[in-house]
Amino acid sequence: MKRALNSILTSKWTKVVVFLVCLVPLGVLLWKGYQGDLTANPIEFVEHWTGDWTIRFLIITLCITPLRKMLRLPLLIRFRRMLGLFAFFYVCLHFLSWVVLDHFFNLHEMWTDVLKRRYITVGFTGFVLLLPLAITSTAGWIRRLGGKQWQLLHRAIYFAAIAGVIHYYWLVKSDETKPLQYAWMVGILLAWRIGYWIYGRRQRSGVRTLPSKEPSTAEMA
Ligand code: HEM
Numbered sequence: 001m002k003r004a005l006n007s008i009l010t011s012k013w014t015k016v017v018v019f020l021v022c023l024v025p026l027g028v029l030l031w032k033g034y035q036g037d038l039t040a041n042p043i044e045f046v047e048h049w050t051g052d053w054t055i056r057f058l059i060i061t062l063c064i065t066p067l068r069k070m071l072r073l074p075l076l077i078r079f080r081r082m083l084g085l086f087a088f089f090y091v092c093l094h095f096l097s098w099v100v101l102d103h104f105f106n107l108h109e110m111w112t113d114v115l116k117r118r119y120i121t122v123g124f125t126g127f128v129l130l131l132p133l134a135i136t137s138t139a140g141w142i143r144r145l146g147g148k149q150w151q152l153l154h155r156a157i158y159f160a161a162i163a164g165v166i167h168y169y170w171l172v173k174s175d176e177t178k179p180l181q182y183a184w185m186v187g188i189l190l191a192w193r194i195g196y197w198i199y200g201r202r203q204r205s206g207v208r209t210l211p212s213k214e215p216s217t218a219e220m221a
Contacts, residue, residue, distance in 0.1 A: 126163030
């Protein structure tokens with residue numbers, strides 16, 4: 001079973017399939033546009049659609065590490081970069097829909113919006129946090145920065161996801177169910193990481209304090 005899963009995960013076709021699946025939300029949006037099916041307020045529809053898919057891709061990307069560890073499938077790492085880049089792709093579409101459709105490139109109006117509306121301020125912060133992650137997602141940048149620095153920088157995805165959730169929570173006017181569902185998901189994924197980190201530290205300090213030959217009295221008891 002594990003062997004079969006691993007061979008699926010290493011196949012280049014799996015990557016192609018995942019890539020195509022990630023394009024489905026864009027395809028559906030384009031299809032809806034072509035059919036004239038973007039509701040009575042198409043600008044709002046496009047903003048909501050792309051915003052929703054941004055937060056979903058951020059959450060899917062954050063699921064990769066816990067799934068790798070819990071299912072003991074290290075090869076899942078092969079998809080993390082692609083999924084993260086799709087989160088960035090959808091946030092770019094989201095941002096562009098705001099720039100082009102909502103404000104028609106009016107810089108002054110956009111800047112006022114960023115400063116005045118707190119949900120735009122925090123959404124914009126999320127976007128800015130994702131920018132360096134997309135730029136440094138290549139193997140060349142990992143080499144240039146060094147694994148440790150690169151990993152540290154890429155922790156910004158946690159703050160981008162938190163910013164995305166706050167952005168959504170602040171923009172809804174009445175029903176908070178969906179932003180709260182996303183908040184729970186992001187919260188659980190971050191709590192898992194903190195738990196895993198504490199567990200790892202305990203394990204390491206346990207190994208360090210153990211005498212090299214004799215087992216400890218606690219162990220003997
Ligand atoms: C990490 C970055 C971001 C995430 C995760 C995100 C996510 C979302 C989500 C989930 C929604 C609501 C979708 C729905 O109602 O179904 C939304 C709406 C929206 N977002 Fe973002 N967003 C981000 C960044 C931005 C940025 C940079 C801007 C513009 C500067 C922006 C502008 C908007 C606007 C104008 C709406 C619609 C507000 C309304 O209906 O009144 N977002 N976003």
